[in-house]
Amino acid sequence: MLPGKAMNEIQTKCRQCGTCCLKGGPALHIEDLAIIRSGKLPVNSLITIRKGELAHDPLTGRVQAVAYELVKICGTAREWRCFYYAAGKGCTMYALRPSACRVLKCWDPDEILARIGKDLLTRLDILAVGDPLRLLVEEHERLCPCPDMELIRDALLADSLHDLAELQRLVDADLGFRDQVVKAHDLPLAEELFCFGRPIFQLLQAVGLGITGTAAGIKLSLSEKTQ
């Protein structure tokens, strides 16, 4: 028994308080594919975190570049809160919640920590063979891979990033690709975020690069400017 706590205060099951849901939606695992295939978890409620993007790693406690692709339930508007969490109601898909939510025990995190990075679902697991979006996901990865945002963040902090030409090329290629696909396939924003993750310029802005919108497109700079 913990010091100062009565036996009945020790938590042994989920109270559905929603604290974990407010911190963000779960990463999906292979066993969650059936929920997606059933149509109960549509791709427009998912977001892809590409290899190289920054994310909080519960194992190290650091915000660092992810070494593998993650497909997660997206947040709500500009908040991290899980898309399926409703104030006053809690999880609106509780009976069908993904595997990571089922094994999460905030009072005993060993099981969830042991699953991190294992049996993860990817976009290509989710998109059916023959879906034209599969080829576009692969093409986008080939043309516009996400750079290692941890290296860029650290270089900015060390004042050792001076040449933005390659990053500017990536930003232009990424935006051009998205623009073409969105027009050709009438792709809503939510599906774009599943297929291609967040635009590279937004990721660069988050680590401290300046972003300026011009008639010719988004321009990067070393001094932080937003508009």
Ligand code: SF4
């Ligand atoms: S796992 Fe813990 S934090 Fe998450 S809803 Fe259950 S009791 Fe709350």
Ligand code: SF4
């Ligand atoms: S799916 Fe449900 S249980 Fe899981 S994080 Fe979202 S709201 Fe919480």
